[in-house]
Amino acid sequence: MKIEFLEPAKAEFDEAIAYYENEAKGLGQRFKREIRSSIDMIIQFPELYPIFMDAIHKCVTHTFPYTIFYTYKNKTIYIYAIANHYRDPSTYIKRFYEAGEEDI
16 A cells, blocks of 8 residues: 655654654654554554544554544555644644545
8 A cells, every 4th residue: 555645744744753853862763663653554454443534544653642644545545644632633623624635
């Protein structure tokens, strides 16, 4: 399966890596490995994680306070958000509704 990040999700991922790396050397890389590991599970078992709304699934990470929101079709996983649990969830929900077929 192919992975596609929506631009805001890619930015969230990169910002979180930088934030954690700034907090402690190597922590950003640990975060990156955890997200990649979660994405690997999504690739192997896209139906494993519960549906949050419509066709958008949510995968909660184990160590870091993040959820990966995604959908899939035509052998492609579309990552909508790498969502920090401490941020306002309306930002992500709005993104789900605004993403059109041209975005995924």
